[in-house]
Amino acid sequence: MKISPPRIWRERYNYYMLRITQCLDCGRASYPTSLTCPYCGSSNIRTVNSSGLGEVITYTISYFRIEGQEDEVPKVIALIKLREGAIVLGEVVDVGLSEIREGLEVEAVLRRLKIDGNSGLIWYGMKFRPIIGAGIPT
Amino acid sequence: MLSSNTYIISSALIRVGRYFNKSYKDLIRELVAELNKDLPIHDYIDYVVVSNVFSDSILEQLDISTMIIQELNLTPKPAVRVEAGESSGLMALKYAHSLIKSGMTSTVLVIGVEKLVEYPTTVVNKYMVRLLNSDVEGRYDIVTVNEAALLMKLYMKKHGHSREDLTIWPIKMHENAVNNPYAQLRNRITKEQVINSQIISDPLRLFDVHPLGDGASAIVLTNNKELMSKVGTGCVELIDVLHASAPPLTHRSDLLSLPASKYLFSKLGNYGVDLSDCVLEIHDSYTILAYLIVEELGLSDRGKAPYVVTDIKNINLSGGLKARGHPVGATGVYQVAEVHRLLTSGLGSIKLNNSWGLVHSMSSIDNNAAVALIRRCG
Ligand SMILES: [Zn+2]
Numbered sequence: 236m237k238i239s240p241p242r243i244w245r246e247r248y249n250y251y252m253l254r255i256t257q258c259l260d261c262g263r264a265s266y267p268t269s270l271t272c273p274y275c276g277s278s279n280i281r282t283v284n285s286s287g288l289g290e291v292i293t294y295t296i297s298y299f300r301i302e303g304q305e306d307e308v309p310k311v312i313a314l315i316k317l318r319e320g321a322i323v324l325g326e327v328v329d330v331g332l333s334e335i336r337e338g339l340e341v342e343a344v345l346r347r348l349k350i351d352g353n354s355g356l357i358w359y360g361m362k363f364r365p366i367i368g369a370g371i372p373t
Numbered sequence: 374m375l376s377s378n379t380y381i382i383s384s385a386l387i388r389v390g391r392y393f394n395k396s397y398k399d400l401i402r403e404l405v406a407e408l409n410k411d412l413p414i415h416d417y418i419d420y421v422v423v424s425n426v427f428s429d430s431i432l433e434q435l436d437i438s439t440m441i442i443q444e445l446n447l448t449p450k451p452a453v454r455v456e457a458g459e460s461s462g463l464m465a466l467k468y469a470h471s472l473i474k475s476g477m478t479s480t481v482l483v484i485g486v487e488k489l490v491e492y493p494t495t496v497v498n499k500y501m502v503r504l505l506n507s508d509v510e511g512r513y514d515i516v517t518v519n520e521a522a523l524l525m526k527l528y529m530k531k532h533g534h535s536r537e538d539l540t541i542w543p544i545k546m547h548e549n550a551v552n553n554p555y556a557q558l559r560n561r562i563t564k565e566q567v568i569n570s571q572i573i574s575d576p577l578r579l580f581d582v583h584p585l586g587d588g589a590s591a592i593v594l595t596n597n598k599e600l601m602s603k604v605g606t607g608c609v610e611l612i613d614v615l616h617a618s619a620p621p622l623t624h625r626s627d628l629l630s631l632p633a634s635k636y637l638f639s640k641l642g643n644y645g646v647d648l649s650d651c652v653l654e655i656h657d658s659y660t661i662l663a664y665l666i667v668e669e670l671g672l673s674d675r676g677k678a679p680y681v682v683t684d685i686k687n688i689n690l691s692g693g694l695k696a697r698g699h700p701v702g703a704t705g706v707y708q709v710a711e712v713h714r715l716l717t718s719g720l721g722s723i724k725l726n727n728s729w730g731l732v733h734s735m736s737s738i739d740n741n742a743a744v745a746l747i748r749r750c751g
Contacts, residue, residue, distance in 0.1 A: 295522035297574040302495040
C-alpha cells in the first residue's frame with residue numbers, strides 16, 4: 236500500500252477543494268491552510284474555498300522523469316496566482332505546449348493524481364486547465 | 374590541553390562518482406584507511422556524526438550511523454545521523470561543533486555519505502521529490518529542478534537575459550573541476566554544449582543541473598591541541614556554523630530572493646569575515662541558484678551576476694555541485710573538506726593563502742540554509 240487512506244481523508248479539503256486561509260488582519264491569502272497567517276503571524280484568520288480561478292505567473296515544461304510516471308512527461312508546471320491572492324504551485328493540463336503562456340487564465344479541476352496499483356486507492360487532487368467553464372463549486 | 378577554539382585538523386575525500394561495485398560501507402572504509410595513516414581513529418575519536426539523506430529511501434537502512442560504527446569496529450563509541458535535506462552536511466558539522474563547544478566531547482569524526490546510483494535515475498528522481506513538502510509539491514511530483522526552472526524564467530524576464538547569457542556558471546564550474554581530483558565531472562564544456570544539452574525543465578538544461586553520484590567525505594573536528602601534532606595535514610579553525618529557515622517559495626514576497634541565505638549572509642559582518650580574502654563554496658545545485666546566491670552575498674548587483682562571476686576568484690574551486698557533484702548528504706562535508714585542503718595542504722595542486730573560508734549550503738530553493746565560517750590557523 237503506497238497511498239495512506241487516513242492521510243487522503245484527513246487532507247480532503249486541501250486536496251479536493253483548494254481551501255485557502257484568508258487573514259482578517261493583513262488581508263492576504265495563502266495555500267495550503269494554516270493556523271496562523273504566514274505573512275503577519277495573525278491567528279485572526281478564516282478558512283474559505285478558493286474560487287479555483289487564477290492566472291499563470293510563469294511556467295516550465297518539465298521532462299524530469301520519475302519511475303512509474305514516465306508517460307506523464309512533458310508536463311506543464313506553473314506558479315499560479317489565485318483570484319483570492321494566494322500563490323500556488325500546480326500542474327496545468329488540457330493545454331498544448333504552444334498554448335501555455337504567462338497570464339493564461341486557468342481554473343482548478345479535479346484530476347487523478349496517483350493510483351496505488353490495480354486494487355489500491357486512487358488519489359485525486361486539484362490541477363488546473365485553461366478556463367472553459369465556471370470555477371469549482373464553493 | 375584543550376582549547377576554547379574548535380579546529381578542523383584532518384580531512385578525507387573520495388572522488389564523487391558512480392560506484393556500482395562499492396557499497397556505502399566500502400566508501401567509508403576507504404576514507405578511514407586514509408585517516409588511519411596518521412594514527413588509528415579508534416585511538417582518538419570520541420564521537421561520530423554521520424550526514425546522510427537517503428539511507429531509508431535508497432538503502433532501506435535506518436540507524437545508519439550505528440551500522441557504520443559497527444563496520445569500523447569503533448564500538449562502544451557513540452554515533453548519530455543528522456538529516457536536514459541538502460544542508461545535512463553542514464548540520465552534521467553544527468551538531469559536532471555543538472558537542473565540542475558544550476564541553477561534552479573533544480574530538481568528533483564527521484562523515485558525509487550518500488549512495489545514489491544504486492538504482493536507475495528515474496528511481497532516484499522519485500526520492501528527490503521527498504526533499505520538498507509532501508503535502509504541496511509531493512502531490513504533483515514537483516521537484517526542485519522545476520522550481521529552479523520557474524525562477525530562471527522569472528530572472529531572465531526581469532533582467533532581460535538570454536538563455537545564452539546564463540551559460541557562464543556551468544562553464545566556469547567545469548573549468549574549476551579539472552583541477553579537483555575528487556570532482557565527478559572533470560571535463561571542460563562550451564557554451565554550445567550547455568545550450569544544446571537535453572532540456573530537463575525548460576529553460577533549464579542538463580548542464581544546468583548537478584549530476585547524480587555517490588560520495589563520501591570526512592573531517593576531524595577537535596579542541597585537543599596535542600592531537601594536531603600527531604594527526605592531519607594542517608589545521609583551520611571552525612569559527613561557527615549558522616543555519617536558518619525560510620518560508621515556502623509560494624509565500625515569498627520576492628520570488629527571486631533567498632530569505633534564509635540572505636539572513637545568514639547579513640551576519641557575516643559580526644564575525645569580521647572579509648569576502649575579498651575568502652575561499653567560497655556555494656550551493657550551486659542549479660545554475661540560476663548560483664547567480665541568486667552571488668547576488669545575496671553582495672558580490673553582484675541584482676540581475677548582474679552572470680556578468681561578474683568570471684571575475685570572482687576563489688568561488689567553488691572544487692567545481693561546485695555542478696561539476697564536483699552533489700552526493701546530497703555528503704556534499705556539505707565535501708565542501709568543508711575542500712576548504713580545509715585549500716587552506717592547508719592543497720586541493721590537488723591548488724593551494725591558497727586566504728584568511729577565510731565560507732561554505733554555504735541550502736536545501737531545495739533555500740527552504741533552509743547553512744553557512745560554515747572557517748579561518749586560517751595562526
Ligand atoms: Zn496576515
